[in-house]
Amino acid sequence: MDIQGFAIQGFVAVVIGIIAFAVLAPVVGCLLAGVDRVLSARMQGRVGPPLLQPYYDVRKLFEKEGVTVNGVQDAYVICALIFAIIAGGIFFSGGNLLMCVFVITLSSLFFIIAAYSSRSPYAELGAARETLQVMSYEPMVLLFSVAFYMATAALLPFGGWGTFDVSAVFALDAPVIVCIWPVFLGLMFILTIKLRKSPFDLSMSHHAHQEIVRGMTTEMSGSTLGLVEILHWCENVLFLGWIGLFFVWGGPVTLIVGVVAALAAYFLEILIDNNFARVKWQFMLKSAWAVALVAGGINLAVLAFL
Amino acid sequence: MAYSGKSPWVIHYDGSSCNGCDIEVLATLCPGFDGERFGVVNTGNPKHADIFLVTGSVNEQNIDVVRQIYDQMVEPKVVVACGICACSGGIFHDCYNVIGGVDQAIPVDVYAPGCAVRPETLIDAIVAGVAVLDEKAEKLKSEKKGRA
Ligand code: SF4
Numbered sequence: 001m002d003i004q005g006f007a008i009q010g011f012v013a014v015v016i017g018i019i020a021f022a023v024l025a026p027v028v029g030c031l032l033a034g035v036d037r038v039l040s041a042r043m044q045g046r047v048g049p050p051l052l053q054p055y056y057d058v059r060k061l062f063e064k065e066g067v068t069v070n071g072v073q074d075a076y077v078i079c080a081l082i083f084a085i086i087a088g089g090i091f092f093s094g095g096n097l098l099m100c101v102f103v104i105t106l107s108s109l110f111f112i113i114a115a116y117s118s119r120s121p122y123a124e125l126g127a128a129r130e131t132l133q134v135m136s137y138e139p140m141v142l143l144f145s146v147a148f149y150m151a152t153a154a155l156l157p158f159g160g161w162g163t164f165d166v167s168a169v170f171a172l173d174a175p176v177i178v179c180i181w182p183v184f185l186g187l188m189f190i191l192t193i194k195l196r197k198s199p200f201d202l203s204m205s206h207h208a209h210q211e212i213v214r215g216m217t218t219e220m221s222g223s224t225l226g227l228v229e230i231l232h233w234c235e236n237v238l239f240l241g242w243i244g245l246f247f248v249w250g251g252p253v254t255l256i257v258g259v260v261a262a263l264a265a266y267f268l269e270i271l272i273d274n275n276f277a278r279v280k281w282q283f284m285l286k287s288a289w290a291v292a293l294v295a296g297g298i299n300l301a302v303l304a305f306l
Numbered sequence: 307m308a309y310s311g312k313s314p315w316v317i318h319y320d321g322s323s324c325n326g327c328d329i330e331v332l333a334t335l336c337p338g339f340d341g342e343r344f345g346v347v348n349t350g351n352p353k354h355a356d357i358f359l360v361t362g363s364v365n366e367q368n369i370d371v372v373r374q375i376y377d378q379m380v381e382p383k384v385v386v387a388c389g390i391c392a393c394s395g396g397i398f399h400d401c402y403n404v405i406g407g408v409d410q411a412i413p414v415d416v417y418a419p420g421c422a423v424r425p426e427t428l429i430d431a432i433v434a435g436v437a438v439l440d441e442k443a444e445k446l447k448s449e450k451k452g453r454a
Contacts, residue, residue: 037342046340053345059309060356063443065381067353214351221353221380 010095017093021234022085029233030054032240036270043274054229061226069118069219076114077224081231083107088238094167097245098145104238105141108134111216111231118219126215130203132281136288137190143296144242147183150303151176155249169248175257177246179303184246186295188265190288194239196232197269199276200284240266310356310382310443311436313345317355319375321408322398323362326422327389331359334425334432346432352378357435358385359428363395364411365403376412382442384435386416389423396421 033054041048050056068074087104090096112134115127145164153162155172169176177184193200204215217228243265244258316335320328335341335348349355352375364372376385387408390396395406408414415438418431 041340041342044337046337047343048340049342049345053313053342056309056312056345057347060313063308063310063382063447065446067380212350214349214354217354218351219353225354 013093014090014095017091017095018086018089021088021092021237025085025088025234025237026230029230029235029237030058032236032266033229033233036266039267039270040274043271054233058226058229061221061229062223064222066222068221068224069120073114073117073219074224074227076110076117077220077227077231080107080110080114081227081234083110084231084234084238088234088241091166091238091241094165096164097148097166098164100166100238101141101145104235105134105138107231107235111228114220115216115218120219122212122214122218123216125212126203126218129281130216132285133193133200133203136200136285137193139289140186140190140292140296143292143300144183144187147180147296147299147303148176148245150300151180154179154303166245169245170251172249175247175249175254180246180299182295182299184243186291186299187242188268189291189295191239191243191265192269192272193284193288195236195269197273199272199279201273201278202281202284205278308440308443308447311440313347314357314384314432314436314439315347315349315355316341316357316359316432317349317352317375317379318359318361319372321360321362321368321372321392322365322404323389323391324397327361327391327420330422330425331361331388331428334428339425339429341429341432344429344433344436352376353380355379356383356439357432358383358412359388359432360385360392360408361388361423363391363398363404363406364408365401365405367403369405369411372408372411382439382446384415384439384442385412386418386428386431386435387414388418388428388431390419390421393417393419 031051034051037053038048038051083103084107087100087107090103091100108130112127112130115123115130149162149164151162152168152172153160155174155176156162156168157171157173196204198205204217217225220228240262244262247261248254248258318331333339335346358376358379360372385408387393391398392408395404398404399406416431416435418427420427
């Protein structure tokens, strides 16, 4: 096939991926959120809500009267959701990992602007903290995609050139974790920030007792808040996909290993969420950068020079 | 079918109570009574809340605050007066600055008596509030349909 044919094929795959992600990710993400709440309750010695509670919550939010401080905020939130879905589509259709990372960052930026646009001091505080969170995790995320490229270069049978294409994992002789496990640990560290779990849930906590009003979503109510919830479900599915990526190789059968690894990581995050209180942003920024530098930097240096 | 009743998020405001009822409200939200079984989530943001739990009576100082919080809540919304002070002014009813129960400031849907109000009474009151919430949600829905 000529180059143009490849390009069209790749584009069609991404479009199909985006549509599939838009349909499936909210369902999977909703169930994951439900599992999170039930597990958290059990860890606290409670019965907890029904599994579908996040679904009920969002349905309720869409039932609420529409009051919004300004129309722009809704537009930004919708943009954030759309870009999160595009990022997920790119990733799960086996597209370019670097592109996926950039698009999901764009989604985060839209969400930050949405919070700023309300002009509420509490939302602005949340937005400022979210900006710090993005600053904290972004170096590690970028190193992760570079490390993925170098790992494929080392592991692809025809050798020499690496690739950012997620679908390349199926051609590997071994999962990428074997040569970038320090990066995996680094990514696990910042996953807590990305999933907005304690101790790094600085911008918007799900727990009223440790939040200033409600952080970023202070001025979002009703259907806007419902969209934000759906946005988080999609994001969570994508981030767990990144975790799973480390464990897939050879053929599609190994996807099971990836899914199991992602679920184990999710369980670990819930455990961490329930056992730690929030930290100050200084600690978050310093520790996340230190982890990125040590785990990512050393790993990349080893891959590059050995 | 209305989903509002399945996910009643509450906000708690302490008027001029003696704090007895506040402690009971917090106890209700604690793991021991596990309000989350009914989908109850404690929020600190009136814009996210469906049920407004007020303890203590209203006085000249806090009547504006109570009204403000109520106005910021998004329809459908329900108010629960927690404790006899919130219902009628209670033991403080003839204090010089006390206006009376919460219903002097905002419309109250459920009255939960007791001094202090027991967590069991509160759970009953919230469940009763949930029924009112569903009713209001249905009404809002049919109004929306009527307009369309
Ligand atoms: S009802 Fe009793 S316990 Fe509750 S606030 Fe009034 S005096 Fe205190």
